[in-house]
Amino acid sequence: MKKEYTIGEISNLYNLSPDALRHYEKKGLLNPKRKENGYRFYDLNDIWKLNIIKDMKKLDFTLKQIKDYLENRSLDNSIDLLKSEISVIEDELEPLLRQKKFMNRRLKSLRELKRIKDFEEVNYKFLEERKIITVKGEFETDQEIDLAFRELERRDDESLTMFASKDMGTIVSKEGMRIGEYDDYQNAFFLVEEKDTYYDAILPRGFYATLYYKGSYNKLSSLYQKVIEDINYKGLEVIYPALEIYRLDIHSEKYEENYITEIQVRVKEKDI
Structure with missing residues (x-):
């Protein structure tokens, strides 16, 4: 040698x-x-x-x-050096793993939308408390709602995205619910995970009348009315809140006729 x-x-x-x-x-x-x-x-x-x-x-x-x-x-220095580097790698991996989690959740949600068959049918389901982050305001146009979502997204650009992140929606004002003006929104919101510590409101647990519809938001008023009529027919009472959750919208679908929205109206049995 x-x-x-x-x-x-x-x-x-x-x-x-x-x-x-x-x-x-x-x-x-x-x-x-x-x-x-x-x-x-x-x-x-x-x-x-x-x-x-x-x-x-x-x-x-x-x-x-x-x-x-x-x-x-030395043996100790080798151990310390590798431990330190592993910690750095884990820090670098964390946002990638979080991004993968968001995308897997969105992928699951989109696949579930393909299985919906009962559009425009009223169903009832029990929902646990849901944490949300919100922005208040009176929103009358789709553009105003989009700006509200961007305001929410800006608070945490690391974990909130309108393409592959958390479900988002709007809350109808109490006055709008009372007089039947269901496009009178008082909040836009993102749903956050149960384990998330950053949130500023909670959607109450309880039974909700729900309805999926496909297509233009112009159908909204008549479909809300259909939900309210079914609630009354079943002897239930409408209580706050009423929600729209945008399952498939302009951020993920080009054609308006393919948009999918879920209406959720909280109900309780009437006092006898």
Whole structure:
């Protein structure tokens, strides 16, 4: 085995440019010796250092970390260094895992929409409390609602997106519910996960009359009326809140006739 190597031989052996080797020398990671003619040569002591440098670069350690490790190698330092790097990697993975979670949830939701068969039929279901973040305001147009959602999204651009994140909707005002003006909204909202700590309101648990409809929002008023008539027919009472949840809208579907919206109206049995 050779005991001395030129910079060209080391460059070929490690697939490193001569400039990179000179840079490592400048940073104190390598200390090649010089021949009488001034040419560098690398010995076996440089070989093991280059093995470590090459491997640690693959793991994205900085030159400073590599230099510190070369100068202070020990079992404890190796353990601490790897633990620290694993922690950094976990921090980098966390937003990617969160993004994957959002997309999987959205994918599941979209697939469930393809299975809906009972459009414009009133059903009843019990819903637990749901955490929401909201923006208050009077919204009369789709554009105003979109701006309200953007205001909500701006609060947490890391976890809220209108394409692949949480369900979003609007809440009809109490006065709108009373007089039958169901496009009189008082809040826009995003539903958040039960474990999320950031929220500013809760939708109450209870029974809700629900209806899915497909198509233009122009159908909204007549379909709300259909829900209210069914509630009255069953001897129930309409109570706050009434919600629209936009399951498939302009953010995920080009054609308005394919939009899917869910109406939810909270109910209770009438006192006898």
